[in-house]
Amino acid sequence: AESYFPECFAPWDADTKQLSAVTPREGPYRIALVNGFAGNDWRIQMIRAAESYVKRPEIAAKVKEFTAVSVGNDVAAQIAAIENYVAAGYDAVLFIAVNPEAFDAVIDRANQAGTLLVSFDNVVFNDNHLIVDIDHGEIAAKKAQAILDELKATNITEGKVLWVRGLQGNATEKQQTESFKKVFEGTSFEVVEVVGNWDVGTSQRVTAEAVAAHGKFVGVANAYGSMGSIQALLDAKHPAVPFGSDTMNGAVRMLAENGFTGVAIGSSPSVSAVAILAALSSFEGKQMPQRIKLPPPSLPSTDWKDGIAYFSQLPASFDTATGFKECNLLFTADELTAK
Amino acid sequence: MPVLLGAMVFVIVLAVYLAVHPRGISSFVIQSYANSAAPLALAALAQTFPVLTGGLDLSVGGMVALTNALASELVHGSPLEIASGVLIVLSVGALCGALNGALIVYGRLQPIIGTLATGAVFSGLALFIRPFPGGEVDAGFAYAMTSILFGVLPVSTLMIAIIAACTWAAISRASLGRGIFAAGSAPQAARLSGLRIERSIIAAYVLSGLFSAFAGLYLGFQTLSGDATIGAPYTINSIAAIVIGGLSLRGGAGSPLSAIFGAYALRAISAVLLFTGAPPLAQPLFEGMVLVTAVAAASIALVRDPNRLRAYQ
């Protein structure tokens, strides 16, 4: 059968099945969002996106109740929270998995109880629930590709490329690093890795140290926390080189103002809103792939202009990837930052 | 008396939780709540023994991570493989504890910093075994361990009650156990009296390792997998739990009930938030406030004591 809204709800790959773990039902619905750790900017904006989305009139009409909780980094607490909402008869429970392997039993129980589970961002590989995914490997690969293209265009054929990795012990991180390095395989560029832990401060320190130890890099990319790396380059008076960045307002702005090239690409925090939309659509009987692949919002350096790629009046920590245009789901900055 | 306070905190919080739960008391809610508190209760029990000796174990999280990673490698297959897997996991936990104990007793390291450092090593080892989440824990066994008996008695609670009671019975009937209290209460006096408290201190850390392994194992049952980063919250939360449960960090006295009540109370505190409809961004604030209030309540007896000296031991 033809999927609903294929531009937005694209299947992950050819083998992706249609979602079957849901029975269509009458609205309005009760939806819960179970977040893990709360103390980081991306997560805060993610929660705000979900909250503003359910306040939009067309969605508000369909949602009877929306609850969001943050349970911290404890997988047992997250399991319990999801189970509680299942027990309380919620129609859908959305979550970013603290541990992507931990939820098989929970998913079975939810399906028996008739609750649809939706995992996003850090997803669970289980066929019996809805996955709203972004290809994190692709994000890293696009950063690498942008650097490689720029280098080709400027006739640089060798040198060191710095890759600032994320938090190790995480499946997504592994995927990112592998994809990044794959792009440079067979070229005469050498990839130097340091661990930035997806954290601005750590990224800055390790980038500064790498520059001190290795001298100049021909290109730099950071998995998340690019502001730190860019700041380190600026502080070290490193020349502007092709840069693979995340979409943080401050990062794009610094890159643009200092003449860097490359790409800003990332998983938008608004993915929570897409997850809500997907859940609602499936309740309404629409055909959905079981694992949705969202295109990561990205902007090449040619578009790095104030008001388009960054907003000088907004905080540096604001994620400029405010939505997914393929899903007609774009937020204005006001919606996400209003008091 | 302090245990009573811990029990009170627990009962109040639990009552509020069940009162705001849209489903009220149901067997599923009990089961889910009990299971979510189980690894924390085990970690808090682990923390109890070093604290009784007047020490502290900051490697609990590291040991939980390491044993959880190991469990996802070993605890599946034939019943024999599962049994030996469980045994190995528990032994590795005990071994980690023995290393801590040896560093503290023979290396004369201060417990806080010694275990902080070994905690890093254990987390590193966990990452070696399980560079990213995965592996397998036998589903049938796990299902049994996370289920509920007669709709009222969660297996996890029963298991914790049994191992805590057995350990406690053994401790109060062995010289080794007496030494654990003596070490926290008056080590010099105990040494003069001919009690070998060094062995007891090592034993306390071995028990800490063992109970951390139980926690790691139980997390394996809950998640059916292993994750090297799973342990991090347990170090600090285990300490918070025993304090809320009324155990004094000064050592020398206390009971495992503190750990158990404290852990279940702490879990109930976060569970309460699920249905209060509090604005999501304000929840961490609320949780912090409750924690601080509970800690203040647990130490209120000292403030009200007219003997001001009592606060200065």
Next chain:
Amino acid sequence: MTVNAIRLRGIGKSYGPTRALSDVSLDIEAGTVHAVLGENGAGKSTLIKILTGVLAPDTGTVDLFDERLDHDGPQAAERLGLATVFQELSLVPHLSVEDNLFLSKPPRSKFGWIDLRRQRAESRRWLDLVGLGDVHPGTHAGQLSLTQKQLLEIAKGFAKTPRILLLDEATASLPGNDVDRLFKIIADARREGLTVIYISHRMSEIERIADRCSVLRNGQLIETFPTHSRSHDEICRMLAGREISQVFPPRHSLPTDAPVVLSVSGLSAVDKVKDISFAVRRGEVLGIGGLEGQGQKELLQTLYGAIRTAAGSVTLDGKPFNPTGPAAAIAGERPVMLLPEDRKTEGLLLAESIRDNMLLSVKGKLSRYGLRNQVAEVARSGDMIRKLGIKIASPEAPVSSLSGGNQQKVLLARLLLNEPAVYILMDPTRGIDVGTKQEIYALIRDLADRGAAVLFLTTDFEELIGMCDRVLVLYGGAITRELEGEALNEVNVMEASLNMTRPETIRNPAEMEIPT
């Protein structure tokens, strides 16, 4: 033929530069009571610790019943039948009385577990023996009074059914009747072959109980002799290496118009202090007496602000005095200062230097513009060291390297430096030798003569009578009697302490059977 229970040959021990013992050789016959005498720091405790195996000597050997002793902990000596009652209490406060009693060797059941029922039964027996029959074996040892703790410590020694028993100042906090009981037990056990080594600074006790005495001075064995072969004065001279005269300094009668310094009226606190009223005047040494644990300690701590007042009022120089804590009590123009009862856990920072310990209370006053005045600190502490005759290697040495008497002087110096209006002294001579005691008595009298008011707590009746101008005897948290002048005598103090009115029921220690 006589058997040597203990044979010491050429024992030497140094702590860094301090020679605690040098070349001590001694034989102790089985079945005798042997007293070891010496001033503070003479090396008695060190000798005991070497005998017990807790401490290894630098030179020499120890044989117990002709077996060589390994010095790797108390277990080896214990196996050879030696038990010790240490000078520092070795009880574990959070464990129960019975657990403490059988701390190292509990009765065991078949599988090696502790046999709790037998432990209870046996502990009852030993508690009865030392007169602790009314203490429940399950009580925490920390809840006992100091006297009870000491008795428990003694019971602990006997419970090991030893062949040799070492008692290191085991009677330091025992009132007379408990000492009598202890002596009776020792006499009985001795008849059955027990060898006892007895250390005490109370000469009267030694004369009553010991068969032979050894005198240590500066780590050297001066002489061993049969107890009654030497007179009291001879022994004192031997101990000190010099002449000891009158113990208590002479009293001057107070001028009748001496102003009241501290006045207490209707004071109650916790449940140990009940409706206490008294006044102490300038130049007066006011004794606080009674059996141990009758609220004396709490009363004094309340005056010092360490315990919150429940009712009543206190005035200092006629002005209300309600300190919120010790810091407030010592802060004023006319400070009230307290010398704590237990110098090791309440008085001194053992690892810190002698100078820092002395200056701990005075720091705030010896500073200018918020900075410490190091010159003044060195000068003032040096003065004190000279004035009190504190024997030290250097003011920077840790206070733990001093003997008990010198440690106590350091504490007294801390008070003196602040020039308090009221001195609250809690048992300032506990465990201190005759010579040093005498110096401390003289010092206290001198303080009073120069205008201070002194509250003097002690459980030693002799001290109470010899030192104080007036004595308040407490019982159950209330003042039972106030004694002064002629009325201040042993019979009255004893009577008031026991809250009894019939003098004939008091056992006179002199009439007790004394083993010889």
Next chain:
Amino acid sequence: MALRVERSIWIACLFVLALTIVIGITYPATISVNYYMQQLQIAAFVGVLASGAMVVLLLGEIDLSMPWTATAAGMLACGAFSSGAAWANDGTAISAALLLGLAIGGVNAFGVAILRAPSMVWTLGVNAILLGLTVVYAGGYSPQTNASPLMRHLAVGRVFDVVPVALLIWLFVGSVLVLVLRLTPLGAWIYAMGRSSRVAYLAGVPTRVVVLFAFLWAGLCSAVGGVLLSGYSGQAFQAMGDPMLLPSIAAVVVGGTKVTGGEGRYLGTVMGVLALTLLSNVLSLMQAPEALRLIIYGSTIILMLLVSRRRSQAHH
């Protein structure tokens, strides 16, 4: 006050030397004034935070609220600077952050000295509250998070293009601390309380004042650290203090301060900070996988402690 350098300080000192040589040999590019100054600059951030941690540790207490005190102070300084309020300028923004640090220190002291809560759990709770407040603040008020020019200068500026301003700040903070510890009654009281609070209390030491000072100082140092960290990154961001907690406490302890209180010298803390900063630099240059990094980091700390402990025991 004899200047006696403990073994632990020697060990840390030797360790720093050894690491510098190893790094120099392996990465010759690093043999430059600039590299050493850069390491000192990073060390200065840890050093300032460790100065706060040390005082609290000397009392035998601990301050686990440091990470989010630093974060909140950084957020406040940045937010205030760009708030557009009439009073807000470079200087007042930083002052506001420092005041916040002091206020948090006051709350910690209130819990520990008045309510008698164990510091380990009380400050943990305060940390959680600060996290919550920061989340509410960031989520609800969308504050600006750019660092002011002065903050930038303090964190990354160089005097004569060589000496990091941050290093001078550390020097200043350290000197104040040494002055307090060595030359004021307060310093003596801190050591005394760390040895035995019972003895100190009975000797008339104003124990509450001492605890209050220790936590105020720790809060202040955390706030300075937060201002520096956000100056360094050019902005404040959530959780920016989190990675700093363990290194700053470990540095103090590796430098010979007893966590049970009463013993420790600032020189030791300085060496500890340098040792751990260099160690984590080496590990990151080696591109060591996280697993190895944790193992080496942990075992190095154990080793350093063992070596310094063992020898000092042997003296007996």
